[in-house]
Every structure is written in structure tokens, then in C-alpha cells.
Amino acid sequence: MDKQEKYLEELLQKAANEPAYRPVFLEKLLNGHVYCLGTTDTQQHNRHGLVELQQGDHIYLSKWQNHEGRSIVPFFLSVDSLSKAIEQQESYLRLSTRELFDITLGDHLMLNPNLPYGKEFIPEEIKSLLQKGSVGATEQFVAEEDIQVLLGQPSQYPDQMVEQLNKFFQQHSEIEKAYLALMHNPARDEKPVLVVGVLFNVAERNQTLMNQIGQVAYDSLGEIVDIFMIDPQESSGLSGYMFETEPFYHRQMKKRGFFAQFFSKK
Numbered sequence: 448m449d450k451q452e453k454y455l456e457e458l459l460q461k462a463a464n465e466p467a468y469r470p471v472f473l474e475k476l477l478n479g480h481v482y483c484l485g486t487t488d489t490q491q492h493n494r495h496g497l498v499e500l501q502q503g504d505h506i507y508l509s510k511w512q513n514h515e516g517r518s519i520v521p522f523f524l525s526v527d528s529l530s531k532a533i534e535q536q537e538s539y540l541r542l543s544t545r546e547l548f549d550i551t552l553g554d555h556l557m558l559n560p561n562l563p564y565g566k567e568f569i570p571e572e573i574k575s576l577l578q579k580g581s582v583g584a585t586e587q588f589v590a591e592e593d594i595q596v597l598l599g600q601p602s603q604y605p606d607q608m609v610e611q612l613n614k615f616f617q618q619h620s621e622i623e624k625a626y627l628a629l630m631h632n633p634a635r636d637e638k639p640v641l642v643v644g645v646l647f648n649v650a651e652r653n654q655t656l657m658n659q660i661g662q663v664a665y666d667s668l669g670e671i672v673d674i675f676m677i678d679p680q681e682s683s684g685l686s687g688y689m690f691e692t693e694p695f696y697h698r699q700m701k702k703r704g705f706f707a708q709f710f711s712k713k
Contacts, residue, residue: 451479456564459524463564466666467614470581470659476542477576481558482523484509497526498540506540507549511560519557519567522547547679548573549696578607581658597631598688601641608667609692609695612643615663616696623648625696626689630673642673644689648698652676 448456455475485508486540500506510518523529529539543665547556552573559565574638609627616622624646631639643664645657657674664672678686 448525448527455479455524456528459564459566460558461638463566465611465614466663467611467618468476469666470615470662471618473576473582473588474580476524476558477548477580479544480541480546481541481544482526482529482541483547484521484529484533484537484539487540495526496538498538500540504543508513508540508551509537510554511557511699513557513560517555519555519560520547520551521557521560523558523559526557528562532559545577548577552577579658580655581662595633596685597639597683599629600641600692601627601629605641605668608641608672611663611667613696615660616698620698621647621649621653621656622696624677624694626677626692626694628685628688628692630685638660640671640673642675642685644675644677644685646677646679646689646694 455472458468458472458475460467478647485506487500487504487506489501489504508520511521513519521532523532526539548568553570555570556573557565558568568576575582605627612625616625619636622645626644627648628642628644629639630642641664645660647653657676661672661674664674675685675689677689681687682690
């Protein structure tokens with residue numbers, strides 16, 4: 448198992464328990480490689496079972512059934528994990544994750560089946576990953592003029608969501624502050640919804656990052672949360688309201704060490 452595979456195995460365990468680590472796990476997984484049971488029409492493999500892919504080969508992947516009887520394509524983060532999940536040696540292939548997702552689009556996939564930590568990928572999720580680089584239900588709220596909404600703070604504070612978002616924000620230096628509000632837009636929503644307002648220290652809008660914030664919030668809370676990009680120049684409306692409240696996240700600048708200060712240029 449190489450360092451990247453070991454890192455992904457460890458990240459999978461974190462992601463299984465904490466939503467804050469799911470976006471980075473999916474990002475690393477999508478841009479990495481995996482191992483799949485199967486063969487090719489040329490069937491050239493080494494003594495350990497690894498099929499040597501040749502240009503133009505047709506790939507045939509094994510399918511299993513999950514506990515519900517649904518057909519799934521199993522895949523693994525490492526050869527070690529693959530070996531632990533099967534009873535006898537089988538041929539397998541090493542593919543980029545994107546290639547696997549492309550050739551199996553429409554199928555259900557299962558990462559690390561028969562092992563303590565794994566994840567099932569449904570077709571809609573795979574399509575979202577390939578197109579947007581993220582998954583999960585999320586709403587992007589854009590403030591519009593002349594719309595009357597009620598703003599306040601939630602009576603039941605979403606501690607779990609806030610904790611996970613704090614851990615996620617710490618992984619992204621472009622996020623400066625984050626605020627929380629409860630908003631009721633009668634024209635759109637039957638009941639008030641939570642809004643997470645995010646203040647960036649960069650001007651460009653990062654749609655993938657916004658989607659990932661929504662994913663962490665949804666996985667933590669179990670319901671859709673509006674994600675709002677705060678306008679630092681806006682003193683009214685939703686941005687203005689956010690600035691009147693205390694942020695639940697505020698990026699702390701790392702303190703410079705003594706020698707860094709001593710040798711810095713003036």
C-alpha cells in the first residue's frame with residue numbers, strides 16, 4: 448500500500464464518522480486510482496492477479512449483490528483492502544476513479560464492501576461527482592431586492608452542524624468567517640430554514656466549495672440548509688443582518704514564531 452492509498456484509507460474512516468471530511472475524501476478519491484475485480488478480453492495478468500491493461504482492451508468488471516439483493520460493482524482503495532474482502536485470489540485491475548465512474552455510469556458501486564469502512568455510490572451521486580466534483584443536497588441562496596423575509600436566530604442551536612462546519616472551514620484558507628441565521632421567506636418556504644452565510648477573503652465565487660459546504664451541512668443536520676455568499680460591501684439585507692451577529696467561525700491567523708519575526712524584512 449503506497450502513501451496515497453494509506454492516506455485515503457485513513458480519510459475514509461474519518462469521513463465515515465465526521466461529515467467535515469467527506470468533501471476532501473471524495474475529492475481525493477475522484478482524482479486518484481482504485482482497484483476493481485475483473486479482467487479484459489486479452490486476460491494478461493501477473494502472478495498476483497493484476498491485469499496488465501493494454502490500449503484497446505475491453506474491460507469486464509465483476510458484479511456482486513448487496514444485502515438488499517441489488518447488483519453492485521465492488522471497488523477498493525488498495526490491494527490490501529481488496530484481498531481482505533475476497534475468499535480466494537481473483538484477477539483485478541487498477542483504474543483511475545474517473546475512468547471507473549465513466550464506464551459504470553448508471554450502475555450502483557460499492558467502495559470497500561465486506562470491510563469495516565465503505566460507501567455505496569448511487570448513479571445520481573456519481574453523475575454529480577463527475578459533473579460538479581461534489582455531492583449532497585444543497586441550496587444556493589441569492590438575495591433579491593424587494594423581497595420581505597423574516598430573519599432571526601434558531602431557538603435550537605445546530606451544534607453538530609456547526610462543529611462539523613468549523614472543522615471543514617479550517618481546511619480552507621479562503622474562508623474568513625461564517626454566520627448562522629434562521630430565515631423565513633413566505634413566498635418560497637412553508638417554514639423557516641437555516642442559512643449559513645460565508646464570508647470569503649477572495650472575490651471569485653467557488654461553486655464547488657459552496658456545494659461542499661452544503662454537503663457538510665446536510666450530512667450533519669439531515670436537512671437542506673441554504674448557503675449564502677456574504678457581500679462584504681453590503682450593509683443591509685441578509686449580509687447586513689449577518690454582520691450584526693457573532694460569527695460561529697472566524698479564521699485565526701497563525702502566530703509567527705520568534706525566529707520568523709527576527710529574520711523578517713522590515
